[in-house]
Amino acid sequence: MSFFDNGKYKISFNQIPLVSNQNILFIHGNLSSNTWWQPTLEYWNKNKGPGSLVFAEWRGCGGSDGPLSLEDLKVENLALDYINLLEHLKINKTHLVGHSTGGIIALKALSLRPELFEKVVLLDPVAPWGFQAPPELMAAFKQMQSDKNFCAMVMGSTIYGNDANSELFKKIVDDAFNVHPLIWQGIPEVLSKIDFKSELSKIKHPVLILHGEFDQILSKKDSEELNRLLPNSTYKELKAQGHSCNVENPKLFVQLTQKFLQ
Numbered sequence: 001m002s003f004f005d006n007g008k009y010k011i012s013f014n015q016i017p018l019v020s021n022q023n024i025l026f027i028h029g030n031l032s033s034n035t036w037w038q039p040t041l042e043y044w045n046k047n048k049g050p051g052s053l054v055f056a057e058w059r060g061c062g063g064s065d066g067p068l069s070l071e072d073l074k075v076e077n078l079a080l081d082y083i084n085l086l087e088h089l090k091i092n093k094t095h096l097v098g099h100s101t102g103g104i105i106a107l108k109a110l111s112l113r114p115e116l117f118e119k120v121v122l123l124d125p126v127a128p129w130g131f132q133a134p135p136e137l138m139a140a141f142k143q144m145q146s147d148k149n150f151c152a153m154v155m156g157s158t159i160y161g162n163d164a165n166s167e168l169f170k171k172i173v174d175d176a177f178n179v180h181p182l183i184w185q186g187i188p189e190v191l192s193k194i195d196f197k198s199e200l201s202k203i204k205h206p207v208l209i210l211h212g213e214f215d216q217i218l219s220k221k222d223s224e225e226l227n228r229l230l231p232n233s234t235y236k237e238l239k240a241q242g243h244s245c246n247v248e249n250p251k252l253f254v255q256l257t258q259k260f261l262q
Helices: 034-043 075-088 101-112 135-146 148-157 167-177 181-192 197-202 220-229 250-261
Strands: 002-005 010-020 024-027 051-056 094-099 117-123 207-212 233-238
Touching: 002 075, 010 034, 010 075, 024 075, 024 101, 034 051, 034 167, 034 250, 051 075, 075 101, 094 101, 101 117, 101 181, 101 197, 117 250, 135 148, 135 167, 135 181, 148 167, 197 220, 207 220, 207 250, 220 233, 233 250
Parallel strands: 024 051, 024 094, 094 117, 117 207, 207 233
Antiparallel strands: 002 010, 010 051
16 A cells, blocks of 8 residues: 655555556545455456556545545545546546545546546446435444444445455455544535536546446436436446445456446
8 A cells, every 4th residue: 555645634545557558546435445446456457558557545534544624525625635646646647437425526526637537437426416314324324433333234235245254344344434533424414515517518528327226325316317417428227236336246347347448
C-alpha cells in the first residue's frame, strides 16, 4: 500500500503497473475499502503495457486519514482527492470504475475534470440526485458502529450469496467496522443533500451502468433514470446478482468491464 499526501490528508492507494494497456481507476463504496476489489484481481487480463490499475480509498476508509469535519466528506471533495491522486501519479488519461457511493463520486469527478477520463463503468451506483436514508437505516448505522456482529449481518446483506465464513468477508467487516466515526452519519447526510442532475447532459463519456437484479440497497429505477439522462450510456441488469457483483461474481464483473473498456 502507498500513500498520497494532499497537504491535508494521506490517501491510501494500490497501483498495480504493467498489467494492462490502459489505466483504470477504481472507487469503492461507503463503509468499504480496496478489499472489495480484491476478488477481481485474478481475472484482469495480464496484458503487458504502459497502463496500471489504481485502487484508492477515500477519506475515513481503509488506510486513508479520517475527515476532520462533515465538509470534508462532501462528494466534490472526495472526487478532488481522486483527481489530485491522478495528477500525483502523472496519469493524464484513465478509465473510471465506481461502485455504489463510488459511482456518484466518479460522476462528480467526470463533471469536474472531464479531460482526465475516457470510459466509465458504474456498478449499482448512488444516483446524482443522492439518497434519502430512511430512519431505520440510520438507526442500523448507529448500531453497526458499536456492534460488530450486527455490522457483519448488515454488510452481508449487501452481498448476494455471501459466504459469511470467508476470510474475504471477515476483512470486509473489519474495514467497515473501523471506518472513521464521521462516516457513519456523515455520508448519509451528504447524500441526502446532493443533486447535480443538471450536470449530466454535459457528460459525453461512454458510460456502462450495471445493476444487480437482486440489489436490496439501491433502486434499479434510479440506474435506469441515470441511463436515460446521460447522453452516451448503456444500462445492463445483472441477472442473479445483488448489490456487489465485484465480490459476488468477480469473473463476470471483469468480463463485462473489460469488454466495454476495449
